[in-house]
Amino acid sequence: MRRSGTRWFRLPEPCAALLLAGLTLGCVSASSYDTIAEERDELRDQKERLEASSESAEKARVEALGQVEDLREERDRLAREAKKLERRVTELEAALRDQQRVRDAEASRDAARDARFAPVRAELEPEVRAEQVWIGERPDGLQVVVAEQALFAPGSGELTTGGRALLHRLALRVRDEDERVEVEGGADTPQLRLARGAAVMRALSQGGIPGEQLRAGSFVADEASESEAPQRRGVEIRLLPNFGAGAGIVDPAARPGAPATSVRP
Numbered sequence: 001m002r003r004s005g006t007r008w009f010r011l012p013e014p015c016a017a018l019l020l021a022g023l024t025l026g027c028v029s030a031s032s033y034d035t036i037a038e039e040r041d042e043l044r045d046q047k048e049r050l051e052a053s054s055e056s057a058e059k060a061r062v063e064a065l066g067q068v069e070d071l072r073e074e075r076d077r078l079a080r081e082a083k084k085l086e087r088r089v090t091e092l093e094a095a096l097r098d099q100q101r102v103r104d105a106e107a108s109r110d111a112a113r114d115a116r117f118a119p120v121r122a123e124l125e126p127e128v129r130a131e132q133v134w135i136g137e138r139p140d141g142l143q144v145v146v147a148e149q150a151l152f153a154p155g156s157g158e159l160t161t162g163g164r165a166l167l168h169r170l171a172l173r174v175r176d177e178d179e180r181v182e183v184e185g186g187a188d189t190p191q192l193r194l195a196r197g198a199a200v201m202r203a204l205s206q207g208g209i210p211g212e213q214l215r216a217g218s219f220v221a222d223e224a225s226e227s228e229a230p231q232r233r234g235v236e237i238r239l240l241p242n243f244g245a246g247a248g249i250v251d252p253a254a255r256p257g258a259p260a261t262s263v264r265p
Contacts, residue, residue, distance in 0.1 A: 117142045117239065119173040127166065141179070141240035144170070148186060148196075148234045157187075157195030164203050170237070171207025180242040182215045186235045200235055213242055 120135075120142065127133035132150040136143040151163030159167070174181065181204060185196035197216040205211050 113137070113141070116177065120144070120170065120239070123169055123173045138238065138240070141238060144237045144239070145186075146235045146237065151200070151235055152196060155192070157192055157199055159199050159203055167200060167203040168207040171204045171209050174204075174239060175208035175210070178213075178242045180213055180215065180240045181209055182238040182240060184236040184238075185216075196235060200237070204237075 121128075124133045124135065124144070127146070127150065128135060132147045134145045136145075146163075146166065150166060151159055153160060183197045183200045183204070185193035185198075185200070187193040187196055194216070201214045201216050205214060
């Protein structure tokens with residue numbers, strides 16, 4: 001039998017071990033490279049994601065800062081509006097207090113006037129029910145209109161007995177009060193108006209009202225009296241606060257405190 005021509009060499013054991021280690025190391029290095037490459041790629045991806053997140057976060061931060069600034073401006077605007085409203089509320093409260101004081105003063109004045117003239121109203125209640133007397137309130141006093149037939153005969157300037165008695169009853173309720181009594185004769189002609197006014201003043205004076213508190217005149221210029229005169233035709237007597245003007249004739253255009261021509265009833 002013929003042997004093959006191939007020769008086999010037997011390496012020494014140290015060399016064989018060295019060769020095996022080199023081959024093994026080569027395989028390990030290739031595996032490590034792939035792992036490192038994968039880690040690198042993953043880190044690169046993470047870096048890109050972090051950069052994208054950072055950009056988004058920066059954008060969100062800028063937007064948030066803008067919103068904060070907008071909110072700050074809105075807060076300042078609302079604060080200014082609140083101050084304006086507070087000032088307005090303060091002004092309205094002051095106005096309400098002023099109005100309340102006015103209403104309280106008016107209510108007090110009305111109550112005092114009602115109390116002051118309650119005796120007059122009570123005294124003339126029968127004539128009021130009989131529609132011979134009309135009583136109205138004035139800002140500064142009381143207005144009493146007596147129908148002419150309750151005091152005078154038609155066309156006459158002399159009081160009837162009943163008319164004189166009615167005026168005496170009224171005088172009893174007024175004479176002890178510090179009232180200014182103004183009288184308007186209530187007639188178509190000036191002469192009859194003056195005659196009736198003088199007759200009423202004499203009767204009131206005889207009833208006890210001091211002469212310096214009596215005044216006679218015409219209220220034609222008073223729009224309220226003029227507009228209502230046809231419905232309340234008669235002698236008009238006004239009970240007003242006494243300003244110490246003294247007896248006299250009330251000028252048609254005169255108001256409390258205006259000078260008047262003196263004439264005794």
